[in-house]
């Protein structure tokens with residue numbers, strides 16, 4: 001498999017000349033609950049870009065308002081932000097120690 005070329009959803013839609021007016025309108029203040037409800041619906045939706053079976057949904061605000069964008073796995077992965085957290089066990093432990101120290105300081109502050 002080729003390495004994934006990371007792009008934003010906007011770039012992906014522009015690259016494939018997706019017409020937002022043909023997308024289903026989405027709630028103006030969509031939450032994660034709206035998105036998961038849509039994904040759980042027993043409806044086979046085509047990927048907005050290529051028409052294959054979709055795996056993820058998101059809301060994109062176009063000039064005409066928020067619209068649903070459904071993407072198949074490959075397109076979803078291409079638009080996900082690259083992992084920016086620690087990639088080594090030492091890095092993960094370092095982050096955990098820092099978080100534990102912050103929590104301890106916070107708890108100490110609460111009990112005084």
Ligand SMILES: [Zn+2]
Pocket residue numbers: 047048049050051052071072075
């Ligand atoms: Zn697609």
